Every structure is written in structure tokens, then in C-alpha cells.
Amino acid sequence: MNKKALIIGITGQDGSYLADFLLDKGYQVVGTSRDASLASFSNLIHLGVRDRVQVESVSLNDFRSVIQVFKKHRPDEVYNLAGQSSVGLSFEQPVETFESISIAVLNLLEAIRFMDLPIRLYNAGSSECFGNTDGRAATDKTPFHPRSPYAVAKAAAFWQVANYREAYGMFACSGLLFNHESPLRPKRFVTKKIVRAACQIAADGSGVLKLGNLSVQRDWGWAPEYVKAMWAMLQQEEPEDYVIATGQTNSLQDFVEAVFSNLGLNWRDHVEYNPDLKRPADIDISIANPVKAEKKLKWKALYCMRDVTRMMVEAEQAGKKKQ
Numbered sequence: 598m599n600k601k602a603l604i605i606g607i608t609g610q611d612g613s614y615l616a617d618f619l620l621d622k623g624y625q626v627v628g629t630s631r632d633a634s635l636a637s638f639s640n641l642i643h644l645g646v647r648d649r650v651q652v653e654s655v656s657l658n659d660f661r662s663v664i665q666v667f668k669k670h671r672p673d674e675v676y677n678l679a680g681q682s683s684v685g686l687s688f689e690q691p692v693e694t695f696e697s698i699s700i701a702v703l704n705l706l707e708a709i710r711f712m713d714l715p716i717r718l719y720n721a722g723s724s725e726c727f728g729n730t731d732g733r734a735a736t737d738k739t740p741f742h743p744r745s746p747y748a749v750a751k752a753a754a755f756w757q758v759a760n761y762r763e764a765y766g767m768f769a770c771s772g773l774l775f776n777h778e779s780p781l782r783p784k785r786f787v788t789k790k791i792v793r794a795a796c797q798i799a800a801d802g803s804g805v806l807k808l809g810n811l812s813v814q815r816d817w818g819w820a821p822e823y824v825k826a827m828w829a830m831l832q833q834e835e836p837e838d839y840v841i842a843t844g845q846t847n848s849l850q851d852f853v854e855a856v857f858s859n860l861g862l863n864w865r866d867h868v869e870y871n872p873d874l875k876r877p878a879d880i881d882i883s884i885a886n887p888v889k890a891e892k893k894l895k896w897k898a899l900y901c902m903r904d905v906t907r908m909m910v911e912a913e914q915a916g917k918k919k920q
């Protein structure tokens with residue numbers, strides 16, 4: 598019998614790539630959206646796998662809804678990739694962010710415990726939990742210092758997962774994933790915003806790209822690779838948490854420069870600083886040590902920031918040609 602995976606938040610960037618990856622591995626894939634009858638599933642359609650996954654409406658904040666989907670599908674593996682995922686938006690919607698990330702995970706853990714199911718659970722943690730680490734590369738043992746409502750919610754969810762693992766012997770892990778990008782990134786995210794604007798400028802010279810603090814440094818990887826690490830965590834003998842990243846940090850200015858130079862443009866001619874885009878608190882330098890994943894999961898990022906910008910620009914231009 599093929600294994601069955603339940604992907605909570607299948608409509609998003611990671612959910613769609615993970616569905617594609619698991620289908621290739623022979624899994625039966627069931628995915629959830631808060632309202633599956635309204636969702637467009639455009640990412641699954643883009644990847645050509647919409648017809649191969651079964652979809653259900655599930656709200657993680659509704660205990661009955663979680664229990665129903667478990668009862669109906671009895672999944673072997675559950676991947677929780679749902680929740681409000683924008684750091685910027687979390688300053689405007691802190692309660693929604695906390696409920697959709699932290700309370701949601703608690704409901705999920707309680708449902709597994711209540712039904713006593715032999716489920717392996719992956720929960721989407723985040724590098725945002727670390728905050729500033731004074732230039733030290735973060736591992737899964739680095740203390741947290743969250744600097745946004747999003748990061749606070751992710752930190753609470755991380756400890757809930759760890760607590761259920763220790764208290765009830767559950768197979769539950771968190772992946773502390775650093776930023777990972779792709780053409781499926783929603784346009785409110787800065788990487789997609791930069792790629793989209795630069796391609797528009799290259800096409801017809803129109804528009805100016807307005808950005809906030811360009812000196813922040815991040816570790817940017819390629820999303821289709823990162824979902825493989827999620828799966829690998831659930832194949833281990835013991836459940837553990839892992840940092841997943843490329844191990845290379847670059848400034849946002851480097852990212853912008855790389856995108857524009859892919860198009861033969863000088864970014865300085867097209868970018869304006871907008872102080873309104875500055876966040877109330879931000880991480881200056883995000884830096885990772887992914888060696889544990891390399892050793893135990895045999896996972897290593899193949900693509901770094903410059904590859905990511907090139908592939909996102911190519912996809913954006915190919916999309917424009919089709920329009």
C-alpha cells in the first residue's frame with residue numbers, strides 16, 4: 598500500500614511543490630485549503646498535478662474540522678504548511694497570525710493525541726524565530742529572540758511541537774527553514790515584487806521599484822529543494838528539529854542587483870527608497886548553519902541566491918511571453 602500524506606495548506610508555494618514531490622514518490626496526496634470550493638489551486642495547476650490530489654476544506658482552528666479529515670483519510674504523514682505567512686502583514690494582523698500559526702498547531706497536536714493516531718507530523722517552523730544572532734550562524738539549538746508577531750507565533754508553535762514530542766512520544770518535528778523562493782511566491786513577498794518589477798522595467802521601461810531597508814541580510818534558497826528536506830525529516834528513525842538553509846547570507850541589495858543584472862540593467866537607475874516600507878522591528882542579519890541536515894538528512898542546497906534570482910527571472914519572462 599502506498600503511503601498517504603495530508604498536506605495542510607496545499608495551495609501555497611511549499612504545499613504545491615511538496616505535493617508534486619510526494620506524488621513522484623508514489624504517495625497518495627490529500628491537501629487542504631480553508632475553503633476548497635473557493636480556492637483556485639493555481640499553483641497545483643501550474644505544476645500540472647491538480648487532478649492527482651484530493652482536496653478537503655479544513656480550518657485548523659476548528660477541532661472538529663481536523664478530526665473529520667483525520668477520520669476520513671487516516672494519513673501516515675501530515676505536513677502543516679498553513680497559516681498567515683507574511684512577516685510584514687503580521688504587524689497589521691497579530692491576532693490572526695498567532696491563531697493561524699500557534700493555536701492551529703496546538704489543535705493539530707491535540708487531535709493526533711486525542712485520536713491516538715500513528716501519524717508523523719512535520720510543522721513549518723521559521724528562521725524568523727532566531728532574530729538577530731550577533732553574526733553567529735543559527736542551529737536548531739540556538740536560542741530564539743523573535744522580532745515580529747509572526748516570529749513569536751512560530752516560536753510558540755515550535756515549543757508546542759517539541760513539548761508533545763517529549764510529553765507524549767509523538768513523532769513530530771519542526772523545520773526551521775530560512776527563506777526559500779520560487780516563481781510560486783505570492784507577489785506581496787519582496788523577492789517576487791522585485792522580480793516582477795524588474796521584468797516589467799526590462800520589457801517596456803515602465804515603473805519604479807520602491808523598497809525599504811536594503812541592508813538586511815538573508816539566506817535565500819530554492820523552494821522545490823526545501824520540500825525534500827521536510828519529507829526527509831519524517832523518514833528518520835527519531836523525530837528531531839532541523840535548520841534548513843543554503844548557509845550563505847546576502848543583503849537585499851545584493852538580491853536586487855542580481856535580479857536587475859540578469860536583465861542587463863543597473864538597479865540604481867530604477868530603485869527608490871520608501872521609508873514607509875520599513876518594519877517596526879526587523880532582523881538585520883539572518884545566518885544559518887545547516888550542517889546537521891547535511892549529516893543526518895543527507896540534504897544540501899544545490900542552488901544559492903544568484904541561481905534563485907536567475908530562475909525566478911526566467912520564469913517571470915516565460916510567463917509574460919505566454920500572456
Ligand code: NDP
Binds near residue numbers: 606610612680
Ligand atoms: P504560502 O503563504 O504560500 O501558503 C500558506 C498557505 O496557508 C496558503 O496557501 C493558505 O491556504 C494558508 N493560509 C494563508 N493565510 C492563512 C491564515 N490567515 N490562516 C490560515 N491559513 C492561511 O506559504 P509558503 O508555502 O511559502 O510557506 C509554507 C509554510 O512555511 C508557512 O507556514 C510559512 O510561514 C512557513 N515558512 C515559509 C518560508 C518561506 O521562505 N517560504 C520560510 C520559513 C517558514 P488557503 O488560503 O488555501 O487556506
